[in-house]
Amino acid sequence: MEILEWIQHWFKENADGEWEKGDAIQITTLDDPLGWDVEIDISNTSIANLDIKWILNENGKQDWYGVKIQNKRFRAAGDAKKLTFLLGLFREMIEKIENE
Template identity: 40%
Template sequence: MINWIQNWYTENCDGEWEHHQGIKIETLDNPGWNVEINFNFTNTEVNNENWKVYEFSENDWIGYSIIDNIFNASGDSFKLNVILKIFKLITENKSIDEDIVTKLINENKG
């Protein structure tokens, strides 16, 4: 996934986008991850999606939304890879359904 996100980022760098939009990956204090990726001024078209959360326990959760071409996702400390996979699938399909997200989460537990 790291190679894929690096390639997507590089493909969208145009001298401007990376200065004002880009990708932000941060840690949360609960602990967990927050990822924000701005689709504005990229070649990627996405559909808006309201916040969807998948919470199995206090330490096993993930959620994401796409509002105004901004992908925002958070998850527990073991969900960074799943967040990036969700982002990848969204870039390929404009959106994804809940069954696919659940499958990604379950694969990550293995």
Template identity: 35%
Template structure:
């Protein structure tokens, strides 16, 4: 896991920018981001990856269980980045998404 970069924009500012770069007049009509509360208590996050550079990219499921209310799970399912986390771990879950987007690149394909 990468250390926090004090000079980088906060995760909320970064997520807004990531979303804005996906919006091309079409993507936002079919895809998006959902952040909801769950009753255990905690958060559920779904970020659509379709028609983004991350579509179809591998992601290693991550789980951190520190206590009953401090936990984070992230995975990719059906071309969505998914996260479930405790009530105070939403920023951490989004940071894991940010790290993945910044370290994932496609291998160049054969030249035509």
């Protein structure tokens, strides 16, 4: 299943009448450096209690991404070509925990 289809399915599966009324999934842009910022409320998921400090992987100004989980929120940011990759990181974490 392609990542957008998966996110849509995951969103629908987690909707409980309250969670989706807030900022359940936010995708915004960054201007300095140019890129994407993804923030997802994971308070009702199996990874809600994880705490991962910011991890930055940088190969240059136009090839970077970072990820963290804190306060029951998944947060990832990356360069302008990394949106699909960032959503994929979230999917990977969810699927890994669910399959353990």
